[in-house]
Amino acid sequence: MLLRLDYELVYRQASEMEGFASELDTIVVDADSILTDLDSIWQGEACERYAEHCYEVETSVKNLSRGVNRTASTIKRIADLIHEAEEESRRIAEKMKSLK
Numbered sequence: 863m864l865l866r867l868d869y870e871l872v873y874r875q876a877s878e879m880e881g882f883a884s885e886l887d888t889i890v891v892d893a894d895s896i897l898t899d900l901d902s903i904w905q906g907e908a909c910e911r912y913a914e915h916c917y918e919v920e921t922s923v924k925n926l927s928r929g930v931n932r933t934a935s936t937i938k939r940i941a942d943l944i945h946e947a948e949e950e951s952r953r954i955a956e957k958m959k960s961l962k
Contacts, residue, residue, distance in 0.1 A: 867948075872941040879934040886927040890920050 897916055900909060 867941065867944055869941055869945055873938060876934040876937045876941075879930050879937075883927040883930040883934070886923050886930070890923050890927070893920055 893916060897913055900913060904912075
């Protein structure tokens with residue numbers, strides 16, 4: 863059975879994942895800016911609890927972003943390894959063909 867990997871598609875999809883992670887990072891920065899201004903317009907226990915919850919969510923989103931970036935990098939690295947192995951296999955096959 864012959865398997866083919868569309869390297870351009872794999873890289874494009876991994877790059878889209880990196881773009882998604884970048885968007886998550888932007889959301890965290892924007893949310894942090896809003897939380898910084900929150901103290902000036904809202905005080906009290908409810909505000910503190912809301913801010914704590916938001917910081918927990920921010921941490922989760924940051925972790926998600928890092929995970930998505932790591933996954934995208936891993937996908938690209940695996941695609942490179944498969945591509946290199948296929949190229950080496952082709953070179954060996956051509957060399958063996960020429961020896962006949």
